[in-house]
Amino acid sequence: MEQTQDPADGTASLDPELGPTGRPLRDFPEPAPLRSHGPARVIALCNQKGGVGKTTTTINLGAALADAGRRVLAVDFDPQGALSAGLGVQTHDVPTIYDLLLSRQLEPSDAIQRTGVAGLDVIPANIDLSAAEVHLVSEVAREQILAGVLRRVAGDYDVILIDCQPSLGLLTVNALTASHGVIIPLECEYFALRGVALLIETIDKVRDRLNPAISLDGILATMYDARTLHSREVLERVVEAFGDRVLETVITRTVKFPDATVAATPITEFAPEHAASRAYRQLARELVFRGAVA
Numbered sequence: 001m002e003q004t005q006d007p008a009d010g011t012a013s014l015d016p017e018l019g020p021t022g023r024p025l026r027d028f029p030e031p032a033p034l035r036s037h038g039p040a041r042v043i044a045l046c047n048q049k050g051g052v053g054k055t056t057t058t059i060n061l062g063a064a065l066a067d068a069g070r071r072v073l074a075v076d077f078d079p080q081g082a083l084s085a086g087l088g089v090q091t092h093d094v095p096t097i098y099d100l101l102l103s104r105q106l107e108p109s110d111a112i113q114r115t116g117v118a119g120l121d122v123i124p125a126n127i128d129l130s131a132a133e134v135h136l137v138s139e140v141a142r143e144q145i146l147a148g149v150l151r152r153v154a155g156d157y158d159v160i161l162i163d164c165q166p167s168l169g170l171l172t173v174n175a176l177t178a179s180h181g182v183i184i185p186l187e188c189e190y191f192a193l194r195g196v197a198l199l200i201e202t203i204d205k206v207r208d209r210l211n212p213a214i215s216l217d218g219i220l221a222t223m224y225d226a227r228t229l230h231s232r233e234v235l236e237r238v239v240e241a242f243g244d245r246v247l248e249t250v251i252t253r254t255v256k257f258p259d260a261t262v263a264a265t266p267i268t269e270f271a272p273e274h275a276a277s278r279a280y281r282q283l284a285r286e287l288v289f290r291g292a293v294a
């Protein structure tokens with residue numbers, strides 16, 4: 001069994017005034033309203049490890065930013081279509097991101113759907129997208145196709161969030177090439193750090209060869225459980241490795257997420273006062289505070 005009480009041994013990171021990342025807990029200011037909108041800053045939610053919270057973060061950060069008056073476009077860039085399902089939009093018999101990648105005749109607006117959250121739109125995906133890598137391989141400038149699509153809608157949004165699939169293949173390279181920033185969600189579990197070096201190496205290569213402006217906006221610790229020594233140790237290791245690049249906001253593990261998934265709506269709408277909703281609103285404020293979002 002794992003330890004479930006807080007040991008009262010005075011360890012700095014357990015000081016009540018310090019947050020889980022070992023920095024003083026603070027409340028980020030409420031973002032000021034925007035007077036005008038766009039052009040969007042594009043952020044990829046990326047980690048080739050599966051099940052770390054990329055889709056959950058895209059949905060709930062998107063909803064929290066929309067609640068803060070930002071115009072948000074969420075792009076489903078995973079053939080599993082979990083983002084589209086989580087936001088309750090159509091994925092069959094409608095144009096998807098796959099169609100936009102392959103056809104220059106289609107306008108992005110043909111594929112954009114509204115969600116139940118005012119200010120949050122989505123470009124859906126379905127299993128068709130799994131064929132895209134094969135089709136794009138023979139294209140000219142095959143890494144830049146998504147960037148070309150998103151350029152055409154950037155003026156209408158303040159932020160575009162790309163929910164990547166768990167791989168470092170051509171689709172993810174397209175997402176990184178289209179992005180100004182990357183957020184890496186990391187599950188507070190053993191082996192969380194395995195693979196992150198390769199991901200950062202991939203981002204560095206994209207910066208060298210395709211997209212000099214890309215920056216690492218932050219590493220987001222997810223599924224944190226303060227009651228387990230194990231979770232605290234993993235987070236400590238992550239902070240040791242990445243310092244200030246670890247976002248101060250930490251997403252705790254909660255059973256509410258599967259409920260929100262069934263409801264096909266963000267938890268910030270489904271249970272606005274839940275700790276997880278507060279955490280995603282705090283993440284939105286932190287990203288505005290850090291300048292990652294207007």
Ligand SMILES: Nc1ncnc2c1ncn2[C@@H]1O[C@H](COP(=O)(O)OP(=O)(O)OP(=O)(O)O)[C@@H](O)[C@H]1O
Nearest residue numbers: 050051052053054055056166223252253254257258
């Ligand atoms: N903070 C959390 N607490 C508990 N469960 C969570 C949390 N965040 C996400 N989950 C659940 O964990 C599972 C994986 O989350 P999610 O789909 O967001 O990860 P992902 O990185 O997008 O996965 P994939 O790599 O398969 O696309 C989902 O069932 C989700 O509901």
Ligand SMILES: [Mg+2]
Nearest residue numbers: 054055078082
């Ligand atoms: Mg996902």
